[in-house]
Amino acid sequence: MEAGRRSSTKPVQSLKPTKTVSVDEDLTKASDALPLPLHLSNAVFFTLFFSAVYFLLSHWREKIRTSTPLSVVTFSEIIAILAFVASFIYLLGFFGIDFVQSLILRPQTEVWNSEDDDEVADVLLHKEDARKVPCGQALDCSLPPLPPPAPIVTVQKVLDENPVTVLTEEDEEIIKSVVAGTTPSYSLESKLGDCKRAAAIRREALQRLTGKSLEGLPLDGFDYESILGQCCEMPVGYVQIPVGIAGPLLINGREYSVPMATTEGCLVASTNRGCKAIHLSGGATSTLLRDGMTRAPVVRFGTAKRAADLKLYLEDPDNFDTLAVVFNRSSRFGRLQGIKCAIAGKNLYLRFTCTTGDAMGMNMVSKGVQNVLDFLQTDFPDMDVMGISGNFCSDKKPAAVNWIEGRGKSVVCEAIIKGDVVRKVLKTTVESLVELNMLKNLTGSAMAGALGGFNAHASNIVTAVYIATGQDPAQNVESSHCITMMEAVNDGKDLHISVTMPSIEVIDCVTV
Structure with a gap:
């Protein structure tokens, strides 16, 4: 989300960038030697290097066998030597220099191997929050500064490119008509043909109707055209949520950066610590158990027998x-x-399950269900469709059917965390974690009568990722169904941990 702020009743300064974006001073790399894609350039020079080495070794071996002086060089050997030198310089520049510098000059830039990582994480996790206002309202909610990095060139980007909208006399007349009720607020976009102007007028009308100021809600700096007819109707502004990155998370042999949108302190830091423990222990493995979105209409008959016939x-x-x-x-x-069907007297609930490709698929399933209902009407003309969704799906509500049958993606993920990683990174022991998981996540949740809540705080992470990646955050309800299991393995030295999540409802998105 973008940042900006205005008030239609008071002049407000446009939002100024509080931070700068850093870029390297010299972006030239050895891989820029050829105007080719990076993988093609590397392939060309790899082939050239090994071909030249093979050619020279074979010729020199022949000279040794025939007692020919090595100083006698043919034209083809000169070409091979030049090719060898050129390819060696390229490969050294691409792989060698940065690697050597990372070991000798910049060892602290390693992803998970800094000796000070744990101390910094402890400061982030335990530092008392001294802010006077919520993070979402603060101009600078950064944590205490860390030691400065190497010198870099900074580039400033103006966040608020659009000036604060100034209401004209014509706008004033429209505002009065909206307040009076003669002009519907929802029709402003179609009447004015300018979505941002419509939002500004609606905003001012709302302030006058309620007597409350919206000064803290930004208006400028957002593309209101992009949401017209797509998501949010009758906008009056937008909110700012900071996005942090946890990771890299090593899973199934690949590294992922995890975007998280949240105003909760330490959530990203604690998630990042978990990613570190997994990475240092060799990564996690996940398996997709089921993939199927559901929709369950409810239909009614004159008798329970007719409902049973359809079932x-x-x-x-x-x-x-x-x-x-x-x-x-x-x-x-x-x-x-x-x-799968469930009957309650004369009422029948039909739970359809289908694959939906890369989409989350609610609308897709609903259309398919409507086709089936129309088809069934021929053989069951006395069927009365009460609703395309009868909550037996079940969407955005905690339900045992999702915990047992699954909805969306059903996934199990596991990792073995080494004992020394548990001690150094997680600051505890394998035995303590196993005991706490049993007492808290399993027994404690059972005592509370939890439904799918046999975990520490899966919903925190799921919701933060959902908001950051454009998912429906309301589906956090069933997507956070999770049971966490822990067991001591390898003679009690290491920790086997797994999470089973049967109903993750998500649109496939691009990896960050």
């Missing part, structure tokens, strides 16, 4: 292929996986 029809394997063909007409990606 038996839908759950009959002989009818599934026909229903799948009807369902799949709605999308190129949606494919029906199964139908």
Whole structure:
């Protein structure tokens, strides 16, 4: 989200950047030697290097066998020597210099091997918060400064490129008509043809109607055209949420940086510490168990017997292929996986499950369900569709059906954390962690009657990632269903930890 602030009743200074963006002074690299993609340049010079070495060794070996002086050099050997020198210089510049400097001159830039990492993390986790206002309202909510980095060139970017909107006499008349109720607030974008101007007028009308100031809510610096007809209706501004990065997280042999949008202190720092422990222990492994989005309409009949007849029809394997063909007409990606029904008297709840490709797929599933309901109306004309969703799905609500059957992505992830990493990074012991997990995450949650809440704070991390990556944060409810298991392994020296999450509802997004 972008930053800016205005007030239609008072002149407000445009937001100034409080920080600078740093860039390296010299970005020239050895990989810029050829106007080719990086992998092609490397392939060319690798091939050239090894070809030249092979050619020279074979020729020199032949000279030794025939007692020919090595000082006698042919034209082809001169070309090979030049190729060897050129490729060696390129490879040294690309791989060698930075690697040597990282070991000798800048050892502190290693991702997880700084000796001071734990001390810095402790300061971040335990430093008392001395802010006078919430982080979301503060101009500078950074933590105490760390030692300065190497000299760099700084580039400033103006965050608020659009000036604060000045209301004209025409705008004043429109505001009065909105306040009087003669002009609907929702129609301003279509009437004015300017989304930002419509937001400013709506904002001022709201202030006059409520008598409350919106000065703390930014208006400028946001593209209101991009949300028209897409997400948020009748906007009056936007909010600022800082985004932090945890990681790298090593999972299935690949490193990921984890974006987290939050105003909760220490959340990113503690997540980052977990990423460090996993990375130093060799990484984690995840497995996708199921992938299927659900939608469950509710229908009503005149008698419970008729509802039971439809239940038996839908759950009959002989009818599934026909229903799948009807369902799949709605999308190129949606494919029906199964139908499970629950009956309550004359009411029947039909839980459809289907794959949705890269999309989260709520609309996709709903269209397929509507196709099936229209098809069923022929054989069951007395069926009354009460709602396309009867909450047996179940979406954005804690439900045992999601905990047991799964919804969206069902995933299990595990890692073995080395004992010395547990002591040095997590500042505890394997035995203590195993005991605490049993008493807190398992027994304590059971005492509370938890539903899918057998974990420490999965919802914190899930919600922060959801907001940062544009997911629906309301689906944190079922996406945070998680059970954390811990066990001492390797004769009690190391910690095996796993999380099982049966209902992660997410749109596939680009890796940061």
